[in-house]
Amino acid sequence: MTFQNDNPDSLSQRNFLQLASFIENYSGIKVPLSKVTMIEGRLRRRVRATGLPNLKQYCNYLFEKDGLAVEAVQLIDAVTTNKTEFFREPEHFRFLAEHAVPQLLSGSRGRAGASLKIWSAACSIGAEPYTAAMVLADLSHQISGLRYTITATDICTEVLDTAISGIYPEAMIQPVPPDVRQRYVLRSKDRTRHQVRIVPELRAATQFARINLMEVPYSVDRDMDVIFCRNILIYFDKPTQETVLQRLCEHLRPGGFLFLGHSEALTGFVLPLRPAAPTVFRRL
Numbered sequence: 001m002t003f004q005n006d007n008p009d010s011l012s013q014r015n016f017l018q019l020a021s022f023i024e025n026y027s028g029i030k031v032p033l034s035k036v037t038m039i040e041g042r043l044r045r046r047v048r049a050t051g052l053p054n055l056k057q058y059c060n061y062l063f064e065k066d067g068l069a070v071e072a073v074q075l076i077d078a079v080t081t082n083k084t085e086f087f088r089e090p091e092h093f094r095f096l097a098e099h100a101v102p103q104l105l106s107g108s109r110g111r112a113g114a115s116l117k118i119w120s121a122a123c124s125i126g127a128e129p130y131t132a133a134m135v136l137a138d139l140s141h142q143i144s145g146l147r148y149t150i151t152a153t154d155i156c157t158e159v160l161d162t163a164i165s166g167i168y169p170e171a172m173i174q175p176v177p178p179d180v181r182q183r184y185v186l187r188s189k190d191r192t193r194h195q196v197r198i199v200p201e202l203r204a205a206t207q208f209a210r211i212n213l214m215e216v217p218y219s220v221d222r223d224m225d226v227i228f229c230r231n232i233l234i235y236f237d238k239p240t241q242e243t244v245l246q247r248l249c250e251h252l253r254p255g256g257f258l259f260l261g262h263s264e265a266l267t268g269f270v271l272p273l274r275p276a277a278p279t280v281f282r283r284l
Contacts, residue, residue, distance in 0.1 A: 003036070008056040011040055015059040019043075019079075022068070027076055027155055028214045028244070029235040042078045046071070077156045081235075084124040086131050087175045089230065092259050095277050096226065097135050100257045104225050105143065115147040116225045119251065121213065122232035123152035126163025126198075126206070127172070132228065133202040134176070134184050151220050153211035164208050166198035213244050223253045231261035242269045249273065252283045 004010040011019070019039065020031040031039060040055060047058045050071070061067035062075070087093060104116060116136065120129035129152035140146040154160055162168075173185055173196055184202055188195040211218055213232070227248055233241045245258075249272055252258060260266075260279045273281040 008054040009044070011036060011055055011059070015056070015063075018059065018063050022062075022072075023076070023079060026072065026214065027080065027212060028240045029080065030237060031079070039079055043075075046074060046078050049074070073157060077158045080156050082124040082154075082156060082159045083231070084127045085175055086127045086173060087177075088128065088131075089262055090175075091278070092228075092230075092280065093131060093135050095280055096132065096257075096259075097139060099277070100226060100280075101136070101139055101143075101146075104255065104257075105146070115149065117221060117223065118148065118150045118226040119220055119224045119228070120150060120152040121211070121227060121229040121248065123154050123159075123163060123208070123228075124156075125159045125168070126152060126166065126208070127168075128152075128228055128230070129163070129206050129208075130166070130184075130198050130202055131176075132226075133198075133206055134180050137184065137202060137205075138180070148205065150206040151224075152206055152208050153220070154208075155210065155212045157210060160208050160210060164203075166203045168196055168198075170194040170196050172196075213247070214240075216247060218247065218251060220251055222251050224251050225253060225256045226259070227252050227256070228259045230259055231264070233260065233264045238268070242271075245269060245271055249283060254283050256283045257281070258283065 003013040003016065005012045016036050016039070023029055023031050043055060043058065047055055050058065050061070052058045052061060062071060101116065118132055120132065123129050129150045133150055136148040140148065152163060173181055176185065184199050186197045186199055209219065229248055233244065236244065245266070248258065257276060258273060258281045262279050264279060266273065266281065272284040274284060276282040
């Protein structure tokens, strides 16, 4: 990688290393040298927003003039990747409906009025928690007295704003089965906008908040029945992965289920979990 140290609107090697160190320490996300062009592109929007002339002056503001005190959240918003879609890794949601929920409700939890608690960590713009809400809403029509609450969190404030609104481009709902779409997705009256919105019932059942998985304590209940933490651990180094997983386990009730992304594993970690299905684990 060759840095253009004489170009004020490109990152110098020193500035890139400062940024990469801050991003990893703050969010756990590693930023390799191969991502320098991506980081430059994303930060230029912040340069314009702050009224500074170029990236060099922006980095000077951050690291020489204590600008991080006010800019940290916006900086992390700018550089984090938020890829998501409805019913992503659909076998997880089949397992949730066909195995996890029935097992959680069996025995002593099978009483009338049972309530399940789900946490979608690193929820991005909300497709994951709203997908879970669709699955649970359907189950609640089949299981008398079943209630549920969903807590959804992310480090990025911009994606949380989108999630709270529940408004998405129409193309995003294509993975949602047509019958489910009919029940839980509203189309804009102005069809030229090509937008949809999640129905009020599901929005009311899903609470969003900002949580940085690097910062403890996590402001969520410690008796979650299900935790989704998918496709975020891949951005962490192995020690950070294990630390985050240990913290998540502290918020998962015995017998609860942890869902990871399909490229994520627990190999080499000492955790109170046992396999339940591919990349699904149950708390001991």
